[in-house]
Amino acid sequence: QVLSAFYTKGKEAKVESLAQQTMEDVPDAGFDNGEAYKGAQASSTGILGTLEVIQSGFERAISETQALEEKAIKEHRELTGDIDVSSAEKDKALKVKTQSQIETAEEMSQQTSALKKETSTMKSALVELAALEEECGIGASYEQRKAARKEEMKVLKDAISIFNTLIEG
Numbered sequence: 001q002v003l004s005a006f007y008t009k010g011k012e013a014k015v016e017s018l019a020q021q022t023m024e025d026v027p028d029a030g031f032d033n034g035e036a037y038k039g040a041q042a043s044s045t046g047i048l049g050t051l052e053v054i055q056s057g058f059e060r061a062i063s064e065t066q067a068l069e070e071k072a073i074k075e076h077r078e079l080t081g082d083i084d085v086s087s088a089e090k091d092k093a094l095k096v097k098t099q100s101q102i103e104t105a106e107e108m109s110q111q112t113s114a115l116k117k118e119t120s121t122m123k124s125a126l127v128e129l130a131a132l133e134e135e136c137g138i139g140a141s142y143e144q145r146k147a148a149r150k151e152e153m154k155v156l157k158d159a160i161s162i163f164n165t166l167i168e169g
Contacts, residue, residue, distance in 0.1 A: 004048055
């Protein structure tokens with residue numbers, strides 16, 4: 001705009017000569033004495049055209065940058081929303097898994113306690129069974145059982161004879 005105004009005003013400009021020297025001593029300036037410098041009017045369209053191209057380039061860059069920024073803001077908002085949803089889902093899953101872990105630990109504790117109780121009962125039963133087997137002679141050979149029966153019969157006969165002497169006596 002400044003250059004455009006300069007070249008437009010320069011076409012009509014006039015200068016009054018303030019020179020006190022003679023015109024022969026002055027080097028050639030490219031225009032006549034008393035004539036105002038009007039700029040390179042022929043080149044002005046090239047310069048103004050170049051500046052207009054540069055200006056339109058800047059305007060295009062600004063509009064493209066604004067469009068890209070708006071797109072980036074939209075994508076950022078979508079990503080932020082997706083992250084929030086994902087985070088909420090993961091928090092919920094964590095709570096469910098934590099609760100499940102607590103329940104499993106409690107059940108395992110109960111089962112361990114029951115196992116200890118049943119193991120203790122089984123050990124008692126095995127001790128009692130071993131005592132009964134020993135008393136009944138299970139696991140002994142035929143000869144050992146025969147000798148044990150014979151001994152038992154002798155003891156019973158002795159007991160009967162003691163009772164008989166006490167009764168008769």
